[in-house]
Amino acid sequence: MADDRHVVVATRLDDVTADLVIAELNERGVPVVRLDPGDFPSSVTLDVLLDEGGPCGRIRTATRSIDVSAVRSVYWRRPSPYSAPAGIRGDEAQWCTDQARYGLGGVLGALPGAHYVNHPWRNRDAEYKPAQLSTAARCGLQIPPTLITSDQARAREFAADYGPVVYKPLWNTDYTAPDGRHLNIWAAEVTPDSITAQVSMAPHLFQQRVDKICDIRLTAVGENLFGVRIDGAPGLDWRLHYDKLAYSPIPVPSDVAKAVHAYLDAFSLVFGAFDFGLDRDGHWWLYECNPNGQWAWFPDHITGRITRALADRLQHPGVRR
Template identity: 40%
Template sequence: MSILVIAARDDWPTDRVVKQLTMRGADVFRMDTGDFPQRLSVAARIDQTQPWVGGLFTGTRTLDLSDISAVYFRAPGPFTFPAEMSGPERRFAAAQARAGLGGIITALDGCRWVSHPAAMARAEYKPVQLAAARECGLTIPPTLITNRPDAVRAFAAEIPGSVVCKPIASPVFIEGDQLTAVYSKRLNSEDLVDLRGIDSTAHLFQAWVDKSHEVRLTVVGDLMFAAEVHAGSDAAHEDWRTDYGSLTYVAAECPRAVAAGVTRLLATLGLRYGALDFVVGPDGTWTFLEINPCGQWDWIQHATGLPIVEALADELQGVAS
């Protein structure tokens, strides 16, 4: 049996997972959807007598679909088409590739997924995350999603403390050759007066939660790896992604009630992996902020020694925790 790994070619955390599996003697077939259709091909068929059968092919290897025991799915690259194709041709071809190759892969049944792309796509929506977290018993901050300035002011007037504005989707965008990150911003009274641009798209606003520190909780299958994140600067205290150099990490324990809620949350979202962010208040209360179904984990393992890559390999191989 084989483990199918689907990730971008240059994703180095995936390199560590593949290395761990290979060291254990597992048969690993790694692919990037960015290789399709020029360096990767597919041939599969189905009929009344049998489910999907066939394989994936590279220049050097073949993977029989019936041999796949587990799939590790982690942010593969976009399809790459010949340069001579026009823009409309590429868009058409990409749609066909997504429905064809993507459809074959997502139709794989009877194997372990970490995690299934359909579940991951749904879990990316922060409104879905917050609703599910609340239903699963986790504490969430009061939250508003809007493109109406008057709704922002009304929300801020109801909140006893400060309000934070955050991106709802990916916090990065590329313009030209410049990559720009959009971080969380704690609004002041002047910001609430000047809300130009709010009506241009949806924005997420949350009540500011006083914090002692934050926690990155990495969940792999039934295992939870908690790491306290302590900010060493004012900027990092507001959004720790702004100043990684000031951060310190400490391995921690997840409170029982929080762990139970997290277990319910991942089951509700259909995930076997998740990177969750919590704020821990001065009184010890854990407040859920978000879950990233494809969140980074390698730097947490490096900083704390938590055995996350080993847990990923166990999950893919079906090793009981």
């Protein structure tokens, strides 16, 4: 029998990664609803009854209607932030935003029988770098020595003992300069002398620099692991040099694969984007895992395989492949 239950893709309008998966599902004839929770209440409405029979009712977008009791799977990508109705300000706006998050967000996180890639609450749990690194080490992945501190003297001591050392932000906060430019803080090498007393203003992450020969992005979709070698970056952070990069598939060693699956299980994740550095001895050093990372910038022969794996998972949530 045909399965006419919907796949819900929770994301904003400008999401090329989600576009690829939606196109693949459409080509297969799978019913898909694109929903941005951030559009509530301007163009999204909610009407759900909760009783002993479980949730029933509908979430409606400007063009589609979702039966919350008949959702096959959810691809939780990059939805816009929850917000208040236009014209509402201050505490009232915060109140409306919180009600949207815990009301609509609560319903979307409790769809009966739906398979999540990933569940939004599991994404949240897996976004903390201290938890990522400690879990990775426990699961058997190699991690560089890492210090999280707000103490200048301790940071300088670590940089002297483990140098060369890099600094990385613990979270990529959106930041706009007074002139309107969007700014990012990238990974950068630091010396003991460059670490100032401003470290005391927030926790900072310092990590021993891996003597790498290349970078690796490993994209995990359930049991499927897609390792991609990234060559050509002239600097420390390859994300600054997309125009100079070359990509090639790379086999995933069995011990790394086993540890990656253990990591996903520890956080109850289906999807993960793992960043590694490969050293001259062939060791894979984990930097971090983004539970909702990007992959659509890869060449077509790589993105196509990841797209199909995600579509398989969403179309056939009960089948493990």
